[in-house]
Amino acid sequence: MLRPFASSRALFRSAGTIRNDYVLPSANPGLRHSFSTSVTLQKKQLPPRPKHPPESEIEESFLKGSGPGGQKINKTNSAVQIKHLPTGIVVKSQATRSRTQNRKIARDLLALKLDELANGPQSRAAVVSEVKKKRAASRAKKSRRKYRKLAESQDDEGSIAEEAEGGEDVEGGEWEEISADSVEEVKAETEEPQFLDRAKVQSTESSITKNK
Amino acid sequence: MPRLPPSLFWRARREISPLAAQLLPACRDLESAANELRWIREHVQDTKSAIPNTLRVWKLVDKRARGVPLQYVLGTQPFGDLEIKCRPGVLIPRPETEAYTLYLASILSHSQPPTHSLSILDLCTGTGCIPLLLLHSLLTNPSTRDIPIHIHGVDISPHAVALARENQAHNTAVLHHLPPPSSSGVRYTLDFTQQDIFSPAFVPNFLLQDLRPKGPALDLLVSNPPYISPRDFATATARAVRNYEPRLALVPGHQRHHLSSDGSSPENEEDEEFGQRYGCRPEDIFYTRLREVAAALRPRRVLVEVGGWEQAQRVVGLFLGGGGSGSGDDAGGNYEVEIWRDEPAAGDRGEKVEIAGREVAVRGVGKGRAVYLCNDDV
Numbered sequence A: 001m002l003r004p005f006a007s008s009r010a011l012f013r014s015a016g017t018i019r020n021d022y023v024l025p026s027a028n029p030g031l032r033h034s035f036s037t038s039v040t041l042q043k044k045q046l047p048p049r050p051k052h053p054p055e056s057e058i059e060e061s062f063l064k065g066s067g068p069g070g071q072k073i074n075k076t077n078s079a080v081q082i083k084h085l086p087t088g089i090v091v092k093s094q095a096t097r098s099r100t101q102n103r104k105i106a107r108d109l110l111a112l113k114l115d116e117l118a119n120g121p122q123s124r125a126a127v128v129s130e131v132k133k134k135r136a137a138s139r140a141k142k143s144r145r146k147y148r149k150l151a152e153s154q155d156d157e158g159s160i161a162e163e164a165e166g167g168e169d170v171e172g173g174e175w176e177e178i179s180a181d182s183v184e185e186v187k188a189e190t191e192e193p194q195f196l197d198r199a200k201v202q203s204t205e206s207s208i209t210k211n212k
Numbered sequence B: 001m002p003r004l005p006p007s008l009f010w011r012a013r014r015e016i017s018p019l020a021a022q023l024l025p026a027c028r029d030l031e032s033a034a035n036e037l038r039w040i041r042e043h044v045q046d047t048k049s050a051i052p053n054t055l056r057v058w059k060l061v062d063k064r065a066r067g068v069p070l071q072y073v074l075g076t077q078p079f080g081d082l083e084i085k086c087r088p089g090v091l092i093p094r095p096e097t098e099a100y101t102l103y104l105a106s107i108l109s110h111s112q113p114p115t116h117s118l119s120i121l122d123l124c125t126g127t128g129c130i131p132l133l134l135l136h137s138l139l140t141n142p143s144t145r146d147i148p149i150h151i152h153g154v155d156i157s158p159h160a161v162a163l164a165r166e167n168q169a170h171n172t173a174v175l176h177h178l179p180p181p182s183s184s185g186v187r188y189t190l191d192f193t194q195q196d197i198f199s200p201a202f203v204p205n206f207l208l209q210d211l212r213p214k215g216p217a218l219d220l221l222v223s224n225p226p227y228i229s230p231r232d233f234a235t236a237t238a239r240a241v242r243n244y245e246p247r248l249a250l251v252p253g254h255q256r257h258h259l260s261s262d263g264s265s266p267e268n269e270e271d272e273e274f275g276q277r278y279g280c281r282p283e284d285i286f287y288t289r290l291r292e293v294a295a296a297l298r299p300r301r302v303l304v305e306v307g308g309w310e311q312a313q314r315v316v317g318l319f320l321g322g323g324g325s326g327s328g329d330d331a332g333g334n335y336e337v338e339i340w341r342d343e344p345a346a347g348d349r350g351e352k353v354e355i356a357g358r359e360v361a362v363r364g365v366g367k368g369r370a371v372y373l374c375n376d377d378v
Helices: A005-018 A037-043 A099-122 A124-164 A180-189 A194-211 B006-016 B018-027 B030-046 B053-065 B070-074 B095-110 B129-140 B158-174 B202-211 B230-235 B239-244 B254-262 B271-277 B282-297 B309-319
Strands: A058-062 A080-084 A089-093 B076-079 B082-085 B118-123 B149-155 B188-194 B220-223 B301-305 B336-343 B351-355 B358-363 B365-374
Touching (some): A058 A099, A080 A099, A089 A099, A099 B076, A099 B095, B006 B018, B006 B030, B018 B053, B030 B053, B030 B070, B053 B070, B070 B076, B076 B129, B082 B129, B082 B158, B095 B129, B095 B220, B095 B301, B095 B365, B118 B129, B129 B149, B129 B158, B149 B158, B202 B282, B282 B301, B282 B309
Parallel strands (some): B118 B149, B149 B188
Antiparallel strands (some): B076 B082, B301 B365, B351 B358
């Protein structure tokens, strides 16, 4: 696991030296650790949050049950529904117990929708969803790469482990049956870069738990 | 209360959670059950405890399912930008109160000469929600931010006064929604006192001597008094209100002992007769007293919450001198009178009614919720 912070630092450093292209040596020390693409993406300015439309264009209604209201009842429904009169867009918020908060949230949502209507792909909502999509894709790609690498190294490890254990009863080099201890031994023998190693230990643990 | 179909329970169980099905009898519909369950879970996640979260959610859902108001279950109710603590024994702040309080604050901000100070008196303050939200709104508005503000809240219940003070501390020191009164550039006072407004000594001793010996005129008298008749309390209130909220804050009646000086025993008399002693219906008793207070203090503005359109009309008539016990004063003389509906800020349609020979403007949409009197000449 990557839990101890100090060791994950070391991991990042080694990663940095491998991807030399991303590190600007001594020119800007602040950028030294910016090795992931998502960080640079975020640095690019998102379009600002769109402003609320003027109150004169909004028709607001509070959803309430029938009945006398006031002290006689005690409703917890604080839903707010607003309609933008020029476009007819209707937005509802019942996210919080606070009516004041729901009014703000509904106006935020309406502003985003109007921005999307006016600016299309350049609108904040579109850009944000684009960034999120890219991030998800990059995450998926990273994890694919990681597991492919693991699968490859598993085959290697399997054979090495077999040798290390003196050909003990390890059926077809089945990774799952090797204890974490044996992996540590393997690590000592094969001098691999540290970060790969850690990934392996992690995968062992997860696969062991999977086995259970 | 109509019976909920079993299919609704199945849907709640399948689509949301068995806990939502448990909440259904109290919440009455799927959407509220889902919302309340989510709020209970959020509350449990946001607060720390030695008890496991799952167990705490379980316990709170069980409590809510027994009909306890959600605000008592979670201990708070949002009110404007503030968070008001709620406890059994003190009335829970209502959204209608929030709406007219914010509207009232905007009126005060817009019509205030910049060098003036503002003094406000809130009777039957309960959790202290009205003074706290007024103060917050006035302090966040640029036109009233720099003038001295003095607010006083009064309630008969010691529980309410203690909770109101707690709410002041909670929103000042814990949540930082309000600046501390001693901080630089801020000049305000906010105090809560336990007083029985029906006691004969209340006006001469407390209001005129203790509270404002020679101070400037009162800018605002505001009150959300008990306004439900005993009959309505038994038939027209929601079960959660009737079973869990304090009757003292809802139904006039505790002040009977002030009448017993003449030898009769008003404790046993019928409610209708009891109201007769004040020359009004039993649910309007507090307004007769509020009118006396207004006549003594002559505030620039008065705002009182009412329980509906009929009561709003009666209270307007009362303040304009058309009824009440002591009609020798001229409490309603020079006041402009308005009736505010549930949402006073929503679309002004120029609605007007005539009451006691006077034209009364009606603001907003919804049920009749408050009576507002304003006299800018004072």
